[in-house]
Amino acid sequence: MKKVITYGTYDLLHEGHKNLLRRAKALGDYLIVGVTNDSFDRDRGKLNVRDNVLERVEAIRATGIADKIIIEDYVGQKIDDIQRYDVDIFAIGSDWEGKFDYLNEYCKVVYLPRTEGVSSTMLRAESEVIINIGVVGCGRIAKRFVSEIPKVDAARLAGFYDTDRAAAEALAGGEHTIYDSFEALVDASDAIYIATPHLSHYAQAKYALEQGRHVLCETPMVLNGDEAEELYNIAESRGLILLEANKTAFCPAFNHLITLIKSGLIGDVVGIDASESKLWGEDKLRRELDPTKAGGSMYEMGSYPLLPIMKLLGREYENINIYSRMNANGVDVYTRGIMRFPCAIASFQLGLGVKTEGNLVISGTQGYAYVPSPWWKTDYFELRYEDQNRNKKYFYKWDEPGLRYEIQEFVSCIINKRTSARLTPAESITMARVMQQFTERKNLFEI
Numbered sequence: 001m002k003k004v005i006t007y008g009t010y011d012l013l014h015e016g017h018k019n020l021l022r023r024a025k026a027l028g029d030y031l032i033v034g035v036t037n038d039s040f041d042r043d044r045g046k047l048n049v050r051d052n053v054l055e056r057v058e059a060i061r062a063t064g065i066a067d068k069i070i071i072e073d074y075v076g077q078k079i080d081d082i083q084r085y086d087v088d089i090f091a092i093g094s095d096w097e098g099k100f101d102y103l104n105e106y107c108k109v110v111y112l113p114r115t116e117g118v119s120s121t122m123l124r125a126e127s128e129v130i131i132n133i134g135v136v137g138c139g140r141i142a143k144r145f146v147s148e149i150p151k152v153d154a155a156r157l158a159g160f161y162d163t164d165r166a167a168a169e170a171l172a173g174g175e176h177t178i179y180d181s182f183e184a185l186v187d188a189s190d191a192i193y194i195a196t197p198h199l200s201h202y203a204q205a206k207y208a209l210e211q212g213r214h215v216l217c218e219t220p221m222v223l224n225g226d227e228a229e230e231l232y233n234i235a236e237s238r239g240l241i242l243l244e245a246n247k248t249a250f251c252p253a254f255n256h257l258i259t260l261i262k263s264g265l266i267g268d269v270v271g272i273d274a275s276e277s278k279l280w281g282e283d284k285l286r287r288e289l290d291p292t293k294a295g296g297s298m299y300e301m302g303s304y305p306l307l308p309i310m311k312l313l314g315r316e317y318e319n320i321n322i323y324s325r326m327n328a329n330g331v332d333v334y335t336r337g338i339m340r341f342p343c344a345i346a347s348f349q350l351g352l353g354v355k356t357e358g359n360l361v362i363s364g365t366q367g368y369a370y371v372p373s374p375w376w377k378t379d380y381f382e383l384r385y386e387d388q389n390r391n392k393k394y395f396y397k398w399d400e401p402g403l404r405y406e407i408q409e410f411v412s413c414i415i416n417k418r419t420s421a422r423l424t425p426a427e428s429i430t431m432a433r434v435m436q437q438f439t440e441r442k443n444l445f446e447i
Contacts (some may be wrong), residue, residue, distance in 0.1 A: 001030055001049050001088065001110075002027070002029050002030070002033065002088045003028055003029070003030045003031075003085060003086060003087045003089070003091070003093055004024050004025065004027045004028040004030065004031050004032070004087070004088065004089045004090075004119075004298070005031075005033075005034065005078075005081060005082065005085065005090055005091070006020070006021070006024045006031070006032075006033055006034065006090070006091045006092060006181070007033075007034035007036065007072055007092065008020075008033075008034075008035070008036070008093075008136055009035070009036050009056070009237050009405075010035055010056045010059060011051055011056060011058055012193040013056070013059040013060065013063075014043065015097075015115060016114060016115035018065065019114075019115045020093055020114060020115070020168075021033065021060075021063065021065040021066065022065060022069070023091070023112045023280075024091040024112060025065055027091055027110060028088060028089055029242070030067045030068070031065065031066050031067050031068075031083070031169070032066070032067065032068045032069075032070060032085055032087065032192045033060055033065075033066040033069050033070070034069075034070050034072040034077075034078075034081065035053060035056050035057050035069060035071055035072065036053075036071075036072045037059060037072060037073045037252055037256070038152045039052050043278040044181065044272060050421075051412065051416065052408070052409065052412055053071060053252070054422075055412070055416070055418070056206070056251055057069055057071070061153060061426050066257065068085075069188070071256075071441075072249040072393070072423065073256065073394075073396075075201060078090070078100075078103065079106060080102070081228070082103065082106045082107050083106065087106075087107050088107055088108065088188070089108045089109075090103050090107050090108070090109045090111055091109075091110045091111075092109075092110075092111060092112065093111070093112055093114045094111045094112060094173060095114060096111065097111050098352045099263040103190075106176065108132070115167065118233065119160070120292070129154055129415050129419050130154055130155075130156050131154055131156065131190050131191055131214075131356070131411050131414055131415070132155065132156050132157070132158035132188075132189050132190045132191070132214070133149070133154055133155060133157060133158055133189060133190070133191045133192070133193050134157075134158040134159055134160070134161070134179075134185040134186065134188060134189030134191070134192050134193070135157065135160050135161075135171075135192075135193050135195065136160075136161050136162070136182055136185060136192060136193070136194055136195065136196055136204060137164040137194060137195035137196035137197075137200075137218075138160055138164070138167040138168045138170070138171040138195075138322055139167065139195060139287075139427060140217060141195050142160075142171060142193075142195040143171060144401040144403055145193060145195060145403050145407070146152060146171060147401075148401070148403040148404040148407055148434075149407065151399075151404040151407075152404055152407045152408050152411055154411050155407055155411050157175035157176050158177070158185070158188055158189040158190070159172075159176050159178065159185055159188060159189070160172050160176060160177070160178050160179065160180055160185070161178070161179045161180075161181065161182050161184070161185040161294060165178065166342065171296045175265050177445070178431040182204065183207070186207065186208050186211050186213055187211070189436065190191040190213065190214065191213055191214035191215065191216065191241075191410070191414065192204070192213050192214070192215050192413075193207075193216045193217075193218075193245075194208075194215065194216070194218060194321055195218050196218075197287060197293045197294065198220060198222075198223060198293070198299055198369055199223075199293060199294050201217050201220075201221055201222050202222045202224070202227045202231070203219070203223075204217075205242065206230070206231060206234065207219050209231065209235055209238065209242065210234065210236060212240065213240070214240050214241040214410070214414050215231075215235070215240070215241070215242045215243070216241070216243050216245050216407070216410045217243070217244055217245060217408065218245045218305045219243070219244050219245055219246040219304075220244075220303045220431065220432065220435055221244040221428060222432050222435075223294060223299060223432060223435040223439055224435070224436045224439070225429055225430070225432045225435075226436075227432065227435030228428055228431075228432035229428040229429050230427065230429070232425040236419070236425075237266075240416070241410065241413045241414050241419065241421075242407065242425070243410050243413065243423065244303075244404070244423055244428045244431075245406045245410075245420055246303055246304065246307060246406070246423055246427075247376075247402040247403055247406050248304055248307055248376045248377070248402075249307055249422050249423035250406045250408070250409045250421075250422050250423070251377070251378050251398070251402060251405050251406035252396065252405070253378040253379055253380075253381070253394070253396035253398070254308075254333050254378040255422060256394070256396075257369065257371065257378060257381050257394075258308070258311050258312065259302055260369075260383065261364070261369060262311055262312070262439075263364075264366075265367070265383055266362065266363075266364030266366050266367040266368055266369055266383060266385075267364040267365030267366030267367065268343070268364060268365045269312050269362060269363070269364050270344045270363055270364065270365060271344060271345050271346065271362075271363035272308055272309050272312060272347070272361070272362050272363070273346070273347050273348075273349075273360070273361045273363075274304075274305030274306060274308055274309065274347075274348050274349070274360045274361075274362075274375070275298075275305065275348070275350070275356050275357060275358050275359060275369045276301045276304055276347075276349075276350055276351075276358050276374075276376060277349075277350065277351030277352070277354060277355050277358055278301075278351070278352055279353065279435050282442060284291035287435035288300050288352055289327065289329065289331050289352060289353070290331075290332050291329050291330055291405060292330075295331050295352075296331040296332040296333070296352065297332050297333060297334060297335050297350035297351055297352040297354075297433070298322075298332055298335045298336075298350060298434060298438045299435065299438075300330070300350075300352060301350050301437060302303075302337075302348065302350060302431075302434065302438075303431050303435075304376045305349070305360075306348065306430075306434060307423075307427075307431075308360060308362065308430050309348070310427045310430060310431065311427070313339075313341045313344050314341070315345055315426060315430040316341070316342070317339045317340065317341050317346075318340045318341060318342065319339070319341050319443070320337055320338070320340075320434065320437060320443060321337070321338045321443045321445070322335060322336070322337045322338075322437070322438055322443060322444045322447075323335070323336045323337075323338075323444075323445050323447050324445075324446055324447065325354070325447050326446055327353075332350075332352075333351065333352050333353040333354055333355075334350065334351045334352075334354040334447075335349075335351075335438075336348070336349045336350070337434075347444075354408045355374060358373035358374050358375065358376075359371060359372050359373050359375055360375035363373075365383065367383055367384055367386070367390075368383075368384055368385075369381060369382070369383055369386040370382045370384055370415070375446070377398050377400075377402055378396065378398065379395070379397060379398035380393070380394065380395050380396065381393075381394050381397045382394070400436070401434065409421055409422060409437040418437055
């Protein structure tokens with residue numbers, strides 16, 4: 001059997017892509033298609049890719065042309081894949097003429113003619129859609145959000161609103177509109193990014209959705225499961241996108257980790273331990289430890305360690321016990337949660353003013369995954385086994401501060417009318433219910 005392999009981004013899959021795939025398939029009996037991962041595209045300077053890697057993989061699969069689809073994650077992978085799959089022919093478009101001649105050492109290289117008059121770049125230009133995003137709340141996280149907007153092709157800033165006008169003016173820098181009310185900002189925007197204190201999220205998200213605006217809300221979106229469910233129901237009924245801005249959930253490396261674990265590379269997952277902590281100076285702890293603004297380690301950081309737990313063990317936990325150390329104001333400076341699932345145990349450990357090792361360990365029946373601190377900014381992880389010769393290390397690029405991943409997902413969902421994001425409504429609602437249990441002090445023990 002003669003095997004052929006080809007690679008591409010395949011953004012906005014069009015007839016030119018399909019023609020190229022058909023020509024590649026005609027060279028042999030079995031076609032392997034490599035789809036470049038989001039992070040790999042960014043490293044190569046492709047910042048305007050419209051569809052994420054999962055959407056592009058599904059588009060290729062829908063053509064029925066490929067016999068096998070793989071994801072290209074790193075430079076040099078082509079040689080590894082050619083050897084791994086015993087490939088006979090490497091095929092690529094003629095616009096790459098000469099660039100892959102070095103692969104002739106490993107297999108035959110064929111440059112295929114491309115279909116003239118159509119390209120993803122042309123289609124993006126013809127179907128250019130701009131999403132104007134208004135920002136409410138002009139604090140520390142909003143500053144990072146603003147710096148990331150230019151990295152996402154279809155995103156633009158519509159303006160700012162903050163109860164502290166001086167904060168809005170400082171962020172706008174004289175280049176963007178400052179609105180006198182939240183309602184005016186919503187009216188002038190296609191979508192709203194909510195970066196206000198936690199207790200403001202519900203009312204602001206509900207108002208924006210009711211006005212027909214898409215919403216990207218900082219994590220935790222809300223602290224009550226019923227409120228989260230209500231907001232998602234409003235969004236669904238109006239055909240709107242509501243997304244919780246948990247940056248780790250949209251990080252390419254983290255999603256690759258989850259995919260590998262779900263594929264069974266470490267066997268059945270029986271345990272997850274995730275930790276996060278921060279030591280800040282007192283000048284930075286006013287909101288984070290303010291009981292009137294839902295301060296504390298659980299509300300501030302809890303959604304991050306809950307993420308891998310929900311992704312890998314699901315939402316049907318049987319019990320949660322929470323252990324917290326409170327400060328004089330009744331705010332938790334340290335919290336540890338133990339979650340029991342039907343066939344697994346998970347724990348999360350959080351600290352504000354208490355320091356612990358911020359790593360992620362996923363234990364399986366055949367091995368385990370180790371992600372070092374800061375695991376929530378995943379750029380490296382290992383799969384480890386009893387036989388150390390089987391251990392494998394994975395390296396990625398993390399684009400600090402990482403908010404471009406969530407912005408890209410948000411914009412992609414809006415443009416493609418896609419309600420299935422990498423952080424699902426069900427997962428977001430379950431996280432809110434865990435927060436609610438903490439608020440209600442159910443199964444909570446002070447230490």
